Amino acid sequence: MHITHEIKENINTNIAVDTVTLDYEGRFLRRKKLTSDKGEDFLVELPETRSLNSNDGFVLDDGRIISINPATEPLTLIKHPNLTRIAWHIGNRHTPCQIDTTCLLVRKDHVLDDMLKKLGAELSTVHAPFIPEGGAYGHGRTHDHHG
Missing domain, CATH: 3.30.70.790 (UreE, C-terminal domain)
Structure with a gap:
């Protein structure tokens, strides 16, 4: 399972390999296992609790980016x-x-x-x-x- 310790803000979503759809509460986190919209599990392990926005992206440990999509x-x-x-x-x-x-x-x-x-x-x-x-x-x- 991949791990992310970094959030990139206001990314160009074309560089993302996947998305993760999160509701308002789900976009407020520090450490949590998530599953991308294509089914890839990854662990978010940030130094502090963050409020994430649309077009922010999780930078995985292999350099790939998963963009954040606000849920309906x-x-x-x-x-x-x-x-x-x-x-x-x-x-x-x-x-x-x-x-x-x-x-x-x-x-x-x-x-x-x-x-x-x-x-x-x-x-x-x-x-x-x-x-x-x-x-x-x-x-x-x-x-x-x-x-």
Whole structure:
């Protein structure tokens, strides 16, 4: 089994020999056995926990690169005339949020959905990769406080 200790950021995906599809939580790791989309097992052993992005790549010990593909997952699409107000409430809960010009996207959470409905938001479920904003200090993650 191959091992990777290195992540290459913003790779040209044409140089990758394979991909590994990971959901939002799966893209936050330090040490884990993964299986590529073509079925190759490899061990990720990084010096510290990392938040991985689309178009990052694992550099295997033989020099090959496996690119990271964000998985499709169930999300709540949020629409509201005052998205800034809704974004404030989401941020106040330290909840990761993907921001678009006409909507917000968060991971499915019935407690958060209930709060957003009470604020008058229009909610729908979509299935898409979740790629939230990275955070004020350059980190890709915050801690969810709502479970």
